[in-house]
Amino acid sequence: MSHATTIEQTGRKAGWRGWVALVALMLPVLLVSVDNTVLSFALPGISADLEPTGVEQLWIIDAYSLVLAGLLVTAGSLGDRFGRRRMLLIGATGFAVVSTLAAFAPSAELLIAARAALGVFGALLMPSTLSLLRSIFTHRDERRLALAVWATMFSAGAALGPIVGGVILEHFWWGAVFLLAIPMLIPMLVLVPLVVPESRDPRPGPLDLVSVLLSMAATVPVVYGIKELAVAGLGGPSLVLFIVGGVFGWLFVRRQRRLAVPMLDMALFQRMGFTGAILVNLLSVTALVGFLYFGAQHLQLIVGLSPVQAGLVLVPGMAAMIVAGIGVVPIARRVAARVVIPSALVLSVAGYLLVAWGGAHDLGVLIVAFAVLGMGIGAAETVSTDLVLTNAPPEKAGAASAVSETAYELGAVLGTSILGGILTWWYRANLVVPSGIPAEGAEAARETLAAAMHVADQAGGTVGEALREAAAVAFDGGVVMTSLIGAALVVVAGIVAATTLDRRREGA
Structure with a gap:
């Protein structure tokens, strides 16, 4: 056992201030993860009010994650240099202000712009929370538990989004989901200066603006290309x-290797435990967000549940996620990560296969599948989150956290863009609009499921019911494919974990 590992295992414990700090740092984690999925349940209301096209509807969800993913590496580096707590407070303040503007957006275009601005401030929030936990909890066992809470809250927040959104939308208009940021961030702005110590890289290099621009130029086109691939295929601008x-990514890597103090230490990726854990997070979040994307629409628009009822259907899955996230901590102390992670992901594969086998028609199957x-x-x-920080030196916690967060947010983009785009393509290709629907209504019905249900309500009678049934069949056929x-x-995530993570027990 190395000297560094010994210090981590027997180092000073955090005390009560550390655990209060954990509570404070969980508020932005919950907020950002809730924000990733809450709009899935608000989409019917937004569609009815702002009347976005199918592409605009995807952009309303993805603009936030696109900007966030492009800026995370830069934000993590800024935290390492200028103070992680400072970046957290700036991000929280800006997020609260822009959330208020998004709540009252009068058009789809302005809502997309507000979501993009939220991505800027969200990028300052997330790497700071994870890297601050690394500096607060220096004892390995305590840090593993704290990171379990962090990862669980991030995952549970994604599931909590539809529930919170359902309760809000039952009583208020769709813009109220954005105002949720205010009561969540104000307590954090009060607590963080009191209980969270500032931390930064003790030997930061100069801020390299060229690296900042290259990181954005590498990330944004790739994420946007994924969106275009899902909508237009390789025939569009995606290639x-x-x-x-890819070219800007190569230039970024080349520059980092030449700098004496790089913005992102590329040596991190030579550690298989780090790279493997990042890939596991990326693929897992893609699958989770993809499930929530089609599940939210199916429950409200096809099953006919209210937003609150649809959210409550997901409660067992959220509870299972929390219990499993915390409960795996003692197991991870004794069993190698290359065994624990693939074993856990077998359950996730089973959940998706349940939906594909039983379709989304059976509500009971959907509840069990999500659980x-x-x-x-x-x-x-x-x-996997514990492995990301374990394999990074403490002074580079911000940069490592930023890479981890980029994987989370890129996964959110992939979940809605790839799985959502495939679902949209399948729906449009297989929707058979019954005769009797006007041409304008038929065109609108082919855009989105929400638009089809709206046209069906306007048509009424036998024709309206026929359109409703045709839309449900086309949409649920896409659900089977995306499942x-x-x-x-x-399955790929499990293979990555089994083949790249350390064969030794973690902490050994």
């Missing part, structure tokens, strides 16, 4: 965007 992102899927992802992400793809993604 060009991938090439552009099983949630257990697997909750346990896997707890262990199989989600299962395949989780």
Whole structure:
């Protein structure tokens, strides 16, 4: 056992201030993760009020994650240099202000712009929370528990989003989901200066603006290309965007290796435990968000549940995610990560296959499927997040956290863009609009499921019911396909974990 590991195992424990700090740092984690999925349940209301096109609807969800993913590496580096607590407080203040503007957006275009601005401040929030935990909890066992809470809250927040959104939308208009940021961030702004110590890299290099621009130029085209691939296929601009992102990514890596003090230490990726854990997080979040994307629409628009009822359907899955995330901690002390993570992900694969086998028609199957899927992802992400920080030196915690957060947010983009885009393509290709629906109504019905249900309500009678049934069949056929793809993604995550993570027991 190395000297550094010995210090971590027997180092000073955090005390009560550390655990209060953990509570304070969980508020922005919950907020950002809730924000990733809460809009899935607000989409019907937004569609009815702002009347976005199918592409605009995807952009309303993805603009936030796109900007966030592009800025996370820069934000993590800024935290290492200028103070992680400072970046956290700036991000929280800006997030609260822009959330208020988003709540009252009068058009789809302005809502997309507000979501993009939220991504800027969200990028300052998330790497700071994870890296501050690394500096507060220096004892390995305490840090593993704290990171379990962090990872569990991030995953549970994704599931909590529809529930919170359902309760809010039952009583208020869709813009109220954005105002949720205010009561969550104000307590954090009060507590963080009192209980969270400032931390930064003791030997930071100069801020390299060229690296900042290269990181954004590499990330944004790739994420945008993924969105275009899902909507337009390779015939669209996606291939060009991938090439552009790849070229700038190569230039970014090349520059980091030449700098005496790089913005992102590329040596981190030479550690298989670090890279493998990042890939596990990426694929797991993609699968989770993809499930929530189609599940939220199915429950409200096809089953006919209210937002609150639809959210409550997901409660068992959220509870399973929390229990599994915390409960895996004592297991991870004794069993190697390369065994724990693939074993947990088997459950997630089973959840997706349940949906593909039983379809989304059976509400009971959907509840059980999400509970099983949630257990697997909750346990896997707890262990993989611990590995990300364990494999990074403390002074580079911000940069390592930023890479981890980029994987989370890129996973959110992939979940809605790839799985959501495939689902949209399947729906449009297989929707058979019954005769009797006007041409304008038929065109609107092919855009989104929400638009089809709206046209069906306007048509009424036998024709309206026929359109409603046709839309449900087309949408649920897409659900089966995306469920199989989600299962395949989780299988890949399990293979990555089994082949890249350390064969030794963690902490040994």
